[in-house]
Structures are given as structure tokens and as C-alpha cells.
Amino acid sequence: MSVTFVAAGGTAREVGRTHGAALAAPLRAFLDDGLARLNHLKDAPLSLDGLRPSIAAYRAAVTAALPDLAEEVAGLAEGARITEDEAWLLQLRRELMGYSKIRTGGDCTTYARTGAAPVLAQTVDLSGNLDTHITVLRTPRSLVLSFAGLLGYLGLNRAGLAVGLNLVLGGAWRPGVPPYLAIRHLLDHAGSVGEALKLLADLPLASSRSLTLCDRERAVYVEHLDGELRVGQGPDPVHTNHFLHPDFAPADELNVFARNSSLRRLRAATEGLARIAPAAPAEDHFALLARPPVCVPDRGDIRAERTVAAVVLFPDEGELHLRPGDPSQNATRTFTL
Numbered sequence: 001m002s003v004t005f006v007a008a009g010g011t012a013r014e015v016g017r018t019h020g021a022a023l024a025a026p027l028r029a030f031l032d033d034g035l036a037r038l039n040h041l042k043d044a045p046l047s048l049d050g051l052r053p054s055i056a057a058y059r060a061a062v063t064a065a066l067p068d069l070a071e072e073v074a075g076l077a078e079g080a081r082i083t084e085d086e087a088w089l090l091q092l093r094r095e096l097m098g099y100s101k102i103r104t105g106g107d108c109t110t111y112a113r114t115g116a117a118p119v120l121a122q123t124v125d126l127s128g129n130l131d132t133h134i135t136v137l138r139t140p141r142s143l144v145l146s147f148a149g150l151l152g153y154l155g156l157n158r159a160g161l162a163v164g165l166n167l168v169l170g171g172a173w174r175p176g177v178p179p180y181l182a183i184r185h186l187l188d189h190a191g192s193v194g195e196a197l198k199l200l201a202d203l204p205l206a207s208s209r210s211l212t213l214c215d216r217e218r219a220v221y222v223e224h225l226d227g228e229l230r231v232g233q234g235p236d237p238v239h240t241n242h243f244l245h246p247d248f249a250p251a252d253e254l255n256v257f258a259r260n261s262s263l264r265r266l267r268a269a270t271e272g273l274a275r276i277a278p279a280a281p282a283e284d285h286f287a288l289l290a291r292p293p294v295c296v297p298d299r300g301d302i303r304a305e306r307t308v309a310a311v312v313l314f315p316d317e318g319e320l321h322l323r324p325g326d327p328s329q330n331a332t333r334t335f336t337l
Helices: 012-022 024-032 048-065 067-080 084-097 179-189 193-201 256-274 282-289
Strands: 004-007 110-113 119-126 134-138 142-147 154-157 162-167 209-214 219-225 228-233 306-314 319-324 333-336
Touching (some): 012 024, 012 067, 012 134, 024 067, 024 084, 067 179, 084 179, 110 209, 119 154, 119 162, 134 319, 142 179, 142 306, 154 179, 154 306, 154 319, 162 179, 162 306, 179 193, 179 209, 193 228, 256 282, 282 306, 282 319
Antiparallel strands (some): 110 119, 142 154, 154 162, 162 209, 209 219, 306 319, 319 333
8 A cells, every 4th residue: 555755854835845746646636536535525515615715714723823834834735736725625624524423433543651662553544535645744853644735643753752633523613723733733842741731722723632642751632622621641541532531521422323433442442552561562552453443444435434544653762653554454664753
């Protein structure tokens, strides 16, 4: 399965330009495929013209909060020879899709372990068959797993911080900083879990998510709902797709089928991680990530979430281990800072 590796340096605009140029043909094809595949996932068709007011609102919010990343989006557009609205659409797909209570699949299982050999590992469960557009982006500060032109998704940085994420559903989604771009901001600017939490508290996040943060000293999950954050921590935090913090649990919008899947995966990951030795190699973690119910199978429905990648991050070593697509079917690839 194809994975594009992009090493980019220089100014924010130059990083974006290099990223865009490396993916020019695939991004053009992706945008032309049902408007970045959004129209394969929505009942009512969307158009770029119809989305421009929403794109402008999100763009203004990101530019105000994270001007360097707004510059990088402009560079992405230049390098890929697409319009800036199209480049912003690639950053905003998940927010523009909104959320539905009828989801019944997976949507990422994440865990972390702090200590002498910190590790963060997770499946990436997405709709839209996005394993056709996997990129690993290396910048001067971070190593990021990305999909279809996103500037950020999950990754690690040179300071020894790793960040993963899970979708949780609740509250109002509104123009603000998409969590994927927030993660990139944390990786670019935070030197520890503590610093990342302070940076995150200052961002106007657009939508509900749970982020998992890990370094040598701490491992935490931090849930976001309607402008508020709640932190849970322990040596081995595990998260799936329902709110864990008691303050947020009553606002959870998962339907019963999705919640049952989330609970099964949470239990399987918690029990599986307890059996993995400290300082275990990446392959021991992939053995857990590649097994059901943690690994969500392809049901042949582009609208259904399925596991499109699995990653094991060793932040102290600066290593990102990736199995693209179904992790039970594909070999491990290793990328380093």
C-alpha cells in the first residue's frame, strides 16, 4: 500500500509548498472525487460554492489563533496548484461533515504509556477510504501522520512529546481551530505534556475530541466539549469514542450501537496493554492493534468507519511505526525524525 513521505523545511509557507507539490496530482484527484469524497458520505450533495461561507469562518478563526499554520495552508495551495478554498477544505473536511448519531463503526482506539520507554499507539478508523491518501510529513520540529493534505493528524516531536486522538461526539460544532491543526500546533510548540495542556487551553477548538498526550513524565487524555477541557491521567491511559470524564459523560451523543463498539474496544485495549511488557517493540503493540475488536474491518461501505492505519509512536526515540490500511494485512514501515 502506498505511503508518501514528505520532508519539508524552511518557513511555514515553504513547508506547505513542499507538501503540496509532493501531492499535487493525488490532491487534485481527491478534490475531484465527489468534492474530497464528502459527497460519497453525505445524503445531500455539497458544493464548494455552498461551503465557501463556512470555509471563510473557519479560516478566519485559524488565521487569528494560528497564523503560521494559515501560512502553511497558503503554501499547500501554491505547491499543489489548487485554490486556497480547496486547501482549506482539505483541513476542514471532518468539521464540515459534522456528526451523526447513526454511526455504528469504530473511530480510533488509542493508548499511551509513560515512563522510561514512553509509547503512544492507536488505530486510525475513518470513513471515506482514506488509506488511499496516507502521508508521513517530517518538518523541522515534528513527524506527523497525515491524510489527503492535512497539516496535522497525529505524531511526535523532537522534544519527546507524542499526541494521538479520538473522535467523541457532543456539544455544538462551530467555526474555530480544527483539532487536527491543534495537534500540529502542539507538536510544533510544546516541549512536554504540561506545556501542551497550557497551549490547548488557549485555543478556540471547533469540535469535540479527545487527545492523548504522552512524554517520559506523564500520559493523559484531554477531552474537549463546548470550549471546556477535562483531563484524565494515569500511567497507561486508554481511550476510544465515548467521553470518560464524569463531567462530560452526560453530554455524550453516541448511539447505543457505536457506544457498545467503543466499550468493547476500550476493554480489549486496556486488557491487551496490561499484557504488553514495558519497553516492548512496536510489533508487540501491532499485534494488539491488528486484532478485532480493536481493528475494525472493512465492510465494503465507504460511509462506514474502518481501520485505515495503525501507528506506534516512541517519542523518546523519535520513531513513528506505521502499518497502512488494515494492520493485520500490511507490513510495518518506520519513519524517524
